[in-house]
Amino acid sequence: MQTPSAPDQARQNSHPSSESVPFLPDMCALQAVFLLVLLGELLALSLTLADSSLTRFDWEDLGFRSFLIQWIVLLSAAALCPLRFWLSSRPSWLAGLLSYLLVQTITLLCSGLGLWFVDGWQSSDGWDMLSNLILSAIFSGVVLRYLYVQQQWSNQQKAELNARIQALQSRIQPHFLFNSMNSIASLIAVDPEKAETMVEDLSSLFRASLAEPGLVNLADEVELCHQYLAIESIRLGERLQTRWLASADYSEQHHRCKIPSLLLQPLLENAIVHGIQPLPDGGVIDVHLSIDGGRLSVTIENPLAQQTPADATRGNRIALDNIRHRLLAHFGPEAQFEAQSHDNKFVVALSYPVDLVNR
Numbered sequence: 001m002q003t004p005s006a007p008d009q010a011r012q013n014s015h016p017s018s019e020s021v022p023f024l025p026d027m028c029a030l031q032a033v034f035l036l037v038l039l040g041e042l043l044a045l046s047l048t049l050a051d052s053s054l055t056r057f058d059w060e061d062l063g064f065r066s067f068l069i070q071w072i073v074l075l076s077a078a079a080l081c082p083l084r085f086w087l088s089s090r091p092s093w094l095a096g097l098l099s100y101l102l103v104q105t106i107t108l109l110c111s112g113l114g115l116w117f118v119d120g121w122q123s124s125d126g127w128d129m130l131s132n133l134i135l136s137a138i139f140s141g142v143v144l145r146y147l148y149v150q151q152q153w154s155n156q157q158k159a160e161l162n163a164r165i166q167a168l169q170s171r172i173q174p175h176f177l178f179n180s181m182n183s184i185a186s187l188i189a190v191d192p193e194k195a196e197t198m199v200e201d202l203s204s205l206f207r208a209s210l211a212e213p214g215l216v217n218l219a220d221e222v223e224l225c226h227q228y229l230a231i232e233s234i235r236l237g238e239r240l241q242t243r244w245l246a247s248a249d250y251s252e253q254h255h256r257c258k259i260p261s262l263l264l265q266p267l268l269e270n271a272i273v274h275g276i277q278p279l280p281d282g283g284v285i286d287v288h289l290s291i292d293g294g295r296l297s298v299t300i301e302n303p304l305a306q307q308t309p310a311d312a313t314r315g316n317r318i319a320l321d322n323i324r325h326r327l328l329a330h331f332g333p334e335a336q337f338e339a340q341s342h343d344n345k346f347v348v349a350l351s352y353p354v355d356l357v358n359r
Contacts, residue, residue, distance in 0.1 A: 021155045023087035023095050024147050027077035040073040041066055043139060068114045072136065075110065076103045084151075099144055107136040187234070198234060201227040205265070215330065218257035218296070222289075225264050232272055239282025240272065247290035254289070257296055257354045260326050267300050267323065267348055275302030275346060297351040304344050320348070327352060 026032060044065040051061065079102055087095035111132040184202075187195035204227050233240050246254075271285045283303035290297045320339050327335035327350060335352040 021088055021158075022084040022151060023090075023092075024080055024084045024099065024144075025151045025154070026081065026084070027147075028081040033074070033077065036073050036077055037070060039143070040069040044069045047135075064114070068110060068132075071114075072103075072107050072110045075106050076140070079106065096144065096148065100141065103140040103144070104133060104136060107133060107140075194234070198231055201231050205231070214261060215258040216261045218254050218259045221259050221261070221264055222254070224262075225268055228265050228268060236272070236276065236282060239279070240276050241282065241284040243284060243286045245286060245288045247292070249291045250289045250296075253291050257291065259296070260330050263323060263326065264298065264300075270320070270348075271300055271302035271346070275304060278305035279303060291354065294353055295351050296354045297349070299347065299349045301345050301347050304341060304346055323350070 027036065044062060047065055048057070048062040080099060083099075083102075087099065090098070108129065111129045184195050184198050187198065205224060229240070229242055268285065268287075276282050276285065286299075286301040288297075288299040288301075320337075324337045327337055331352040335350070337348075337350045339346070339348045341347070
């Protein structure tokens, strides 16, 4: 049995489980903490204004309430944050009840400790704790419900985006399957080793095509393109020439870049089908790779056959539209994609920001 190659194994490991969706938003993020602190302070201010007279504002009461509410808010966020994935594996009603009871427990503990530290325990403090629990029950119920709905909406949006990307990727099926199988059949008798290599390359390509859509290492994507070109070179022979031109920055940093899976291979396939294959003498495909200013740029040039530029563009349109939509889905408006013909060449250029962190 053929074991997955290194690029294929990296593609399989780069996709998290689709079931790992959180029950609540990440409340440990800086923006979320700021909003929770602001919301708690607004609640403390509202309660103090409700108890104060029109002529005298009780700053001491505001300070105590702010101190107590912020402790409850921050401790609740810190407790719920690591549990949000664990809660998602429970029924929604149970996860919601556990989250709600956790906040009430923290409120009870903080209220008791706060009242004890301020004046020592008094007989009236029981009513104050009950009042705090009632306020917490109302306020936390509303906030937790809002956070739950917001996270479920976010999960749905991500699921729809993944489904859309997968649908776009599923349309990019290599058209050369039957030609490749015929080439393999003809090589078995005359060159079995080359036939075996071709089967392995074809297997790697289709394994990547059937994998979950997502971002993969750029080095693995380029290696997959080399495997695809090796398959086509057996069929086209010397008619297919490829030049890979990489900048110095690309050579140093490409192992730390990510790219949508199966993004470059369809562009090379288009270059062969609409550029090299119709020409009796074939031609050269130039692939330019560079990383500059935190952006990856890829340009693919292929010769044009004896057809109008409009015909060449029309023949490429479906695959090019898929690539454009996938780039927008992953990188938004910061991604750029252009396809045009000039000087008897068809040129496709794309670029998008890359995160050059150690992986």
